[in-house]
Amino acid sequence: MTQFNDKVAIVTGASRGIGAAIAERLAADGFTVLVNFAGSAAAAEALVGKIESAGGRAVTAQADISDPNAVARMFDAAGAAYGGVDVLVNNAGIMTLAPLADSDDALFDTQIAINLKGSFNMLRQAARRLRDGGRIVNLSSSVVGLYQPGYAVYAATKAGVEAMTHVLAKELRGRNITVNSVAPGPTATSLFLDGKPQEVIDRLAKLAPLERLGQPDDIAAAISFLAGPDGAWINGQILRANGGII
Numbered sequence: 001m002t003q004f005n006d007k008v009a010i011v012t013g014a015s016r017g018i019g020a021a022i023a024e025r026l027a028a029d030g031f032t033v034l035v036n037f038a039g040s041a042a043a044a045e046a047l048v049g050k051i052e053s054a055g056g057r058a059v060t061a062q063a064d065i066s067d068p069n070a071v072a073r074m075f076d077a078a079g080a081a082y083g084g085v086d087v088l089v090n091n092a093g094i095m096t097l098a099p100l101a102d103s104d105d106a107l108f109d110t111q112i113a114i115n116l117k118g119s120f121n122m123l124r125q126a127a128r129r130l131r132d133g134g135r136i137v138n139l140s141s142s143v144v145g146l147y148q149p150g151y152a153v154y155a156a157t158k159a160g161v162e163a164m165t166h167v168l169a170k171e172l173r174g175r176n177i178t179v180n181s182v183a184p185g186p187t188a189t190s191l192f193l194d195g196k197p198q199e200v201i202d203r204l205a206k207l208a209p210l211e212r213l214g215q216p217d218d219i220a221a222a223i224s225f226l227a228g229p230d231g232a233w234i235n236g237q238i239l240r241a242n243g244g245i246i
């Protein structure tokens with residue numbers, strides 16, 4: 001039986017992958033969860049059904065996070081339905097890899113639009129509207145630190161997310177709102193797996209001393225901690241959840 005906590009959480013990019021695991025975990029923790037997605041409506045609806053069957057509360061919320069008006073409408077809808085938002089998990093993101101010399105304008109512009117501007121759009125609304133006592137968790141990546149070839153633009157977007165994490169934590173002084181980032185290492189989702197030969201996946205899986213890929217539930221557990229009562233004193237930090245890869 002879920003113990004509801006009367007708090008409302010938006011999880012962006014929750015139709016699949018890490019975001020879906022976060023939405024399930026926060027719902028099990030007692031949050032009412034807005035399952036944001038861009039295009040995968042059927043997957044988002046299926047996840048809401050699964051959460052409800054397990055005794056939790058969730059609703060789908062379509063919005064392309066790169067569109068500031070769509071993001072504002074999502075916060076409006078959450079306010080109208082639930083009276084406000086307490087937790088934002090800024091999870092939605094994309095990754096396109098190429099050596100910098102071979103990266104075209106579209107590769108740069110789409111990752112900036114979704115990973116960096118999208119996170120900014122969400123953070124701006126959260127800074128204006130999150131209820132006092134709230135929590136913000138951004139998804140960075142351990143590529144900030146590893147800096148492997150091919151990751152220049154993606155890593156740059158995540159470095160920007162980390163910078164905004166530090167600054168916003170200070171700007172929200174006085175409202176008892178924490179702002180942190182979780183930076184996963186290689187995690188078994190389509191973002192990481194698609195297009196990689198099995199030998200590359202196996203090699204990357206062995207890099208961390210724990211010698212396996214992260215699972216979406218590993219990342220959801222870290223976010224549950226930061227969003228829940230035990231994370232109250234953690235603020236302005238980057239938590240690398242990666243099995244020790246860096």
Ligand SMILES: NC(=O)c1ccc[n+]([C@@H]2O[C@H](COP(=O)([O-])OP(=O)(O)OC[C@H]3O[C@@H](n4cnc5c(N)ncnc54)[C@H](OP(=O)(O)O)[C@@H]3O)[C@@H](O)[C@H]2O)c1
Binds near residue numbers: 016063090142
């Ligand atoms: N997997 C890893 O190894 C890894 C490692 C480090 C960090 N991360 C970060 O973790 C986060 C989640 O990654 P993942 O591996 O779970 O990716 P994923 O499996 O590819 O899922 C991405 C999610 O983001 C959503 N999304 C994409 N563009 C969107 C937009 N413009 N507006 C709203 N939602 C959008 C997708 O929704 P639709 O299907 O509806 O488009 C989907 O739900 C990302 O920020 C990623 O950079 C992942």
